[in-house]
Amino acid sequence: MIExxxxxxxxxxDVSPEEESAIRALVSEVREYRPDKVVIRRGQELNESxxxxxxxxxxxxxxxxxxxxxxAFPLPGDCVGLRSALLLTSDHCFSALTDIVVSRVEASRMMxxxxxxxxxxxxILWAVSRDEAMVVEHLVSIGRRSAIxxxxxxxxxxxxxxxxxxxxTDNEFACPLNQYVLADALGLTAIHVNRMLxxxxxxxxxxxKERKVIIQNLxxxxxxxxxxxx
Amino acid sequence: MIExxxxxxxxxxDVSPEEESAIRALVSEVREYRPDKVVIRRGQELNESxxxxxxxxxxxxxxxxxxxxxxAFPLPGDCVGLRSALLLTSDHCFSALTDIVVSRVEASRMMxxxxxxxxxxxxILWAVSRDEAMVVEHLVSIGRRSAIxxxxxxxxxxxxxxxxxxxxTDNEFACPLNQYVLADALGLTAIHVNRMLxxxxxxxxxxxKERKVIIQNLxxxxxxxxxxxx
DNA sequence: CGACGCTTTGACACAACTCAACAACCGTGG
DNA sequence: CCACGGTTGTTGAGTTGTGTCAAAGCGTCG
Numbered sequence: 001m002i003e004x005x006x007x008x009x010x011x012x013x014d015v016s017p018e019e020e021s022a023i024r025a026l027v028s029e030v031r032e033y034r035p036d037k038v039v040i041r042r043g044q045e046l047n048e049s050x051x052x053x054x055x056x057x058x059x060x061x062x063x064x065x066x067x068x069x070x071x072a073f074p075l076p077g078d079c080v081g082l083r084s085a086l087l088l089t090s091d092h093c094f095s096a097l098t099d100i101v102v103s104r105v106e107a108s109r110m111m112x113x114x115x116x117x118x119x120x121x122x123x124i125l126w127a128v129s130r131d132e133a134m135v136v137e138h139l140v141s142i143g144r145r146s147a148i149x150x151x152x153x154x155x156x157x158x159x160x161x162x163x164x165x166x167x168x169t170d171n172e173f174a175c176p177l178n179q180y181v182l183a184d185a186l187g188l189t190a191i192h193v194n195r196m197l198x199x200x201x202x203x204x205x206x207x208x209k210e211r212k213v214i215i216q217n218l219x220x221x222x223x224x225x226x227x228x229x230x
Numbered sequence: 231m232i233e234x235x236x237x238x239x240x241x242x243x244d245v246s247p248e249e250e251s252a253i254r255a256l257v258s259e260v261r262e263y264r265p266d267k268v269v270i271r272r273g274q275e276l277n278e279s280x281x282x283x284x285x286x287x288x289x290x291x292x293x294x295x296x297x298x299x300x301x302a303f304p305l306p307g308d309c310v311g312l313r314s315a316l317l318l319t320s321d322h323c324f325s326a327l328t329d330i331v332v333s334r335v336e337a338s339r340m341m342x343x344x345x346x347x348x349x350x351x352x353x354i355l356w357a358v359s360r361d362e363a364m365v366v367e368h369l370v371s372i373g374r375r376s377a378i379x380x381x382x383x384x385x386x387x388x389x390x391x392x393x394x395x396x397x398x399t400d401n402e403f404a405c406p407l408n409q410y411v412l413a414d415a416l417g418l419t420a421i422h423v424n425r426m427l428x429x430x431x432x433x434x435x436x437x438x439k440e441r442k443v444i445i446q447n448l449x450x451x452x453x454x455x456x457x458x459x460x
Numbered sequence: 461c462g463a464c465g466c467t468t469t470g471a472c473a474c475a476a477c478t479c480a481a482c483a484a485c486c487g488t489g490g
Numbered sequence: 491c492c493a494c495g496g497t498t499g500t501t502g503a504g505t506t507g508t509g510t511c512a513a514a515g516c517g518t519c520g
Contacts, residue, residue, distance in 0.1 A: 061370050064456050069370040083359045091363055091460070129313045132362055133321055139369045140291050140299040143417030147508070178466060187373030189509055194468060226294050230321070377476070408498065422476055424500065466517085473510070483500075490493080 019117050026113065027051065027103040033096040040081050040094040047107045050080040055100030056176055060184070061092040070185035072135060073097070073158070073177075077165045082110075082128050098176045142187045145226070150186050151196040152225035155206055155213060160229075171215040175208065249350050252343055257281065257333040263326040270311050270324040277337045280310040285330030286406055290414070291322040300415035302365060303327070303388070303407075307395045312340075312358050328406045372417045375456070380416050381426040382455035385436055385443060390459075401445040405438065 015023070030053070033039055039050060039057065057074040071092065074080045080094055080102075114121030137157065141150045158175070162168045179197070183190040200206040205221045207214045215221060245253070260283070263269055269280065269287065287304040301322065304310045310324055310332075344351030367387070371380045388405070392398045409427070413420040430436045435451045437444045445451060 061366065063370070063374055064458070067374045069373040071366055071369060083362055092366065132313055132365070135362070135365055135369065136291065136301055136322065139301060139365060139372065140293070142369065143299040143372045144293055144297045180466080190466090191468090191510085192508055195508090198468080228294070410498080419477060420498090421478085421500090425476090428500080462520095464517100464519085466515105468515075469513085471511090473508105475506105475508080477507085478505070479503090481501085484498085486495100486497080488494080488496105490491100 015120075019120050022113055022117050022120060026105050026109065027053070028106075028109075029104045031102055031104065033100050033102070035096055035098055038093055038095045039100075039102065040090050042090060042093045044090055046081060046090060049082045049105045049107060049110055050094070051103045051105055052076055052078050052080055053101040053103055056097040057094055057100060058097050058181070059092060059094050068184050069187065070181065072131065072138065073185070075161055075165060076167065078131070079124060079127055082124070097181070147186070147188055147192060148196050148199060149225050150188075151182075151193065152200065152205065152221050153227055154182075154186060155208075155215070156221060156225055156227045159213070159215060171218065173213050174211060175213045176211055245350075249347050252347050252350060256335050256339065256343065257283070258336075258339075259334045261332055261334065263330050263332070265326055265328055268323055268325045269330075269332065270320050272320060272323040274320055276311060276320060279312045279335045279337060279340055280324070281333045281335055282306055282308050282310055283331040283333055286327040287324055287330060288327050288411070288415075289322060289324050298414050299417065300411065302361065302368065303415070305391055305395060306397065308361070309354060309357055312354070327411070377416070377418055377422060378426050378429060379455050380418075381412075381423070382430065382435065382451050383457055384412075384416060385445070386451060386455055386457045389443070389445060401448065403443050404441060405443045406441055 040046065042062070052074050054076050057078075057080065059071040059074060059080070060068050061071060062068045074094070081090060110124075113124075134157070141153050145153060159168060159173060162173050167173060177185075179190045179193045182188075183193045186193065188196070197208055200221075201208075203220070203224075205215075205217045205224065207216060221227070270276065272292070282304050284306050287308075287310065289301040289304060289310070290298050291301060292298045304324070311320060340354075344354075364387070371383050375383060389398060389403060392403045397403060407415075409420045409423045412418075413423045416423065418426070427438055430451075431438075433447075433450070433454075435445075435447045435454065437446060451457070
């Protein structure tokens with residue numbers, strides 16, 4: 001299950017056997033969670049980071065009025081809560097969307113890896129930086145794109161990320177998000193998400209059905225979303 | 231001018247004379263920029279980070295349709311582009327809003343500080359993590375708060391940050407942002423920002439006049455914004 | 461079977477955007 | 491000196507996108 005993470009690091013540059021075993025050694029205490037279980041509570045003290053091995057997570061922030069905003073969806077291979085480990089406390093929470101498998105990594109052990117295998121450390125830091133770039137892109141989406149553009153853009157980004165860890169087949173991918181979850185991520189209501197999905201379907205750009213996304217017209221979708229590859 | 235930065239680090243914990251001089255030594259090549267000058271271009275290769283000593287900056291991302299989103303406003307004492315230095319390239323740009331004074335810090339030298347003075351390194355990392363927490367808070371604002379709440383929340387956050395570096399007097403602070411800039415930060419139109427400011431003024435909560443913000447009713451403003459201190 | 465979670469749809473309300481115009485202020489130059 | 495354009499702020503009228511409310515359809519599961 002660590003494979004996904006390795007795949008991701010390999011994207012950046014080749015990994016030596018020693019480095020690979022160092023990464024494998026990180027995976028110590030493997031745990032599983034059921035959907036909706038909270039993995040890192042808001043305000044929780046942390047001296048460890050979490051490697052997501054399988055399943056989908058949500059990084060969310062709740063408001064006092066009952067609403068919530070989903071910041072990001074960590075996918076298999078993503079390193080969760082590294083920053084929180086630095087701050088020693090998290091101001092938002094991470095929970096499981098599906099059944100998930102994670103591995104807890106002590107912050108101190110992580111630091112040792114950084115020293116012994118600088119390239120692995122750099123790869124992890126790079127992954128964390130990429131996470132932050134994604135949050136920024138999300139901010140831009142919500143701030144300056146219309147609901148339809150936002151929705152299209154969101155699925156394109158998801159597709160790109162899932163492709164990196166080989167979780168797509170052709171122009172399809174499994175997607176466990178329901179319309180309420182999508183709404184909390186996109187800054188819309190579930191009802192409006194439904195309308196946007198219908199529009200994408202009627203325009204023959206993308207279909208979400210039975211927890212599966214089918215991209216029917218990639219160029220069209222990119223044009224609509226104003227999506228640019230990196 | 232390095233004072234602002236030192237002040238900020240002192241908030242976290244006391245700084246020894248050696249550490250202080252190490253930080254001072256970071257400030258090597260001091261440069262100045264005029265308003266609207268771009269300090270870090272989008273896509274620029276980077277092997278250095280930037281310490282803002284004086285003035286206001288904007289971290290922005292431009293869209294293909296001409297719009298733009300302001301991600302954050304770096305203030306004196308903030309460390310800019312550390313993440314970008316890790317990624318070796320920035321996907322958005324940093325520009326001067328006012329006359330600014332910055333100091334360039336080579337990434338390698340920064341790394342050396344991290345090793346020699348772990349506590350200083352931790353303080354800087356902590357500041358960077360705090361930056362990311364602010365981006366997340368900004369995302370929540372735009373995604374789930376109404377225009378009026380968002381506007382109120384924005385000024386409260388600004389006030390808090392400026393207080394840290396002693397740039398507030400009483401319930402006032404200088405604020406060089408015009409309504410167009412505010413609009414690009416809040417994900418609104420300049421015209422609507424104007425209406426929200428009027429409403430805040432009429433409700434006797436906050437007034438922005440001649441580049442100066444006066445907070446007239448702090449509790450009222452916090453209640454409106456749903457603002458919680460950390 | 462009923463209960464529940466999720467999706468879909470319609471009618472309507474309202475927040476925010478668009479367009480258009482004007483006022484105040486500045487520096488510049490005739 | 492005033493005329494001028496450029497920038498910023500202000501306001502109103504009308505439009506549109508998105509939210510709200512209400513209801514129904516449709517699986518699945520106990």
